[in-house]
Amino acid sequence: DAGVTQSPTHLIKTRGQQVTLRCSPISGHKSVSWYQQVLGQGPQFIFQYYEKEERGRGNFPDRFSARQFPNYSSELNVNALLLGDSALYLCASSLERAGGLQETQYFGPGTRLLVL
Amino acid sequence: AQTVTQSQPEMSVQEAETVTLSCTYDTSESDYYLFWYKQPPSRQMILVIRQEAYKQQNATENRFSVNFQKAAKSFSLKISDSQLGDAAMYFCAGGTYKYIFGTGTRLKVLA
Numbered sequence: 001d002a003g004v005t006q007s008p009t010h011l012i013k014t015r016g017q018q019v020t021l022r023c024s025p026i027s028g029h030k031s032v033s034w035y036q037q038v039l040g041q042g043p044q045f046i047f048q049y050y051e052k053e054e055r056g057r058g059n060f061p062d063r064f065s066a067r068q069f070p071n072y073s074s075e076l077n078v079n080a081l082l083l084g085d086s087a088l089y090l091c092a093s094s095l096e097r098a099g100g101l102q103e104t105q106y107f108g109p110g111t112r113l114l115v116l
Numbered sequence: 117a118q119t120v121t122q123s124q125p126e127m128s129v130q131e132a133e134t135v136t137l138s139c140t141y142d143t144s145e146s147d148y149y150l151f152w153y154k155q156p157p158s159r160q161m162i163l164v165i166r167q168e169a170y171k172q173q174n175a176t177e178n179r180f181s182v183n184f185q186k187a188a189k190s191f192s193l194k195i196s197d198s199q200l201g202d203a204a205m206y207f208c209a210g211g212t213y214k215y216i217f218g219t220g221t222r223l224k225v226l227a
Contacts, residue, residue: 031213042120042207042217043161056214088159102213104151107161 002027004093004108012114013081021076021111025093031055032074033105034066035090043090049074050096078113086115118143122208122218129198130226136183137193137221139208145169148212150184152193155205155220164206167191200225 005024013019025032031050035043045058049068068074072093078085089112092105121140129135141150152164167175167184175182179196191210195202203225208218 033213033215035215035217037159042209042219043215045214045216048213050213058214090161092161104149104163104166105215106163107153109158109160112159 004091004106006089006091006108006111008111009109010112010114012116014116015081015083017081017115018077018079019081019113021078021089021091021113022073023076023091023093023108024073025091026106029093029095029106030072031094031096031102032068032072033092033094034074034076035092035107036060037088037090037110039087046076081115083115086113088112118145118211118216120208120210120216120218122221124221125219126222126224128224128226129195131198131200133198134194134196135198135223137195137206137208137223139191139193139218140189141191141208141210142189143210145212148210150182150191150208150210151215152180152182153207153209153217154202155207156203161207165193195223198225200227 033048034046037043047066048055052068063079066076088110090110091108094105095103119142148169150167154162165177183192205220209215
C-alpha cells in the first residue's frame with residue numbers, strides 16, 4: 001500500500017504570498033493531521049481533520065487554514081506568508097478507533113517551504 | 117497541558133553496542149500513546165515504536181525496546197546492537213489525537 005503522499009516536495013515563495021500544500025492519506029485512513037517543523041526543532045501540531053470536520057487546532061494564527069475533502073485528502077493554506085513560516089510541513093494520517101483514541105499517525109515526506 | 121522533554125541533545129554509541137535515549141512526558145490525560153520517531157537527514161518521520169499508556173508491558177520491536185515508568189513520567193528508548201543506519205534524530209512524542217513532540221536527540225553511531 002502507498003504511504004502518505006504530499007505535494008509539492010519543495011516550494012519557494014515571497015513574503016505576503018499565499019501557499020497551498022496538499023496531502024493524500026493512506027488508503028482507509030480518515031484522519032489527517034498537519035504539523036510544522038522548523039529546522040532544529042520538533043514538529044508542532046497545526047490542525048487535525050476527521051471526516052471533513054476540524055477536530056483540533058494548535059497555537060497558530062488565522063493565516064493558517066485547512067480543509068479535508070470527501071476522499072479524505074487535505075489541503076493546508078497559509079496566507080500572507082512571513083519569513084518565519086519557512087519550515088517543513090508534515091502531513092500524517094491515522095485510523096480512528098472506537099472511543100476517540102486514534103491509532104498511530106504515519107507521516108508523509110513533507111513539503112519544504114522557503115519564504116524569501 | 118502536555119509536555120515532552122528530551123534532555124539529551126546528542127548521544128554517541130559504538131556500532132554493535134547499546135544506547136538508551138531518555139524522555140519525560142507529562143499529561144493530565146488518562147489514556148494516550150507514546151511514540152519514538154526517527155528522522156534521518158531526508159527528514160522523513162519514521163515510526164520506531166509505540167507504547168499504549170494503559171498497558172503495563174513495555175513495547176518491543178526487534179532491536180528497539182522502551183522502558184515506560186508511568187508514575188515517574190519516564191519513557192526511554194533502548195537500541196541494542198546499534199547499526200550505522202540507526203544514526204538519525206530521534207523524537208519522543210505523545211498524545212491522543214494531537215501529538216506533542218520533544219526537541220529531539222541526535223544519535224551518532226561510530227564505526
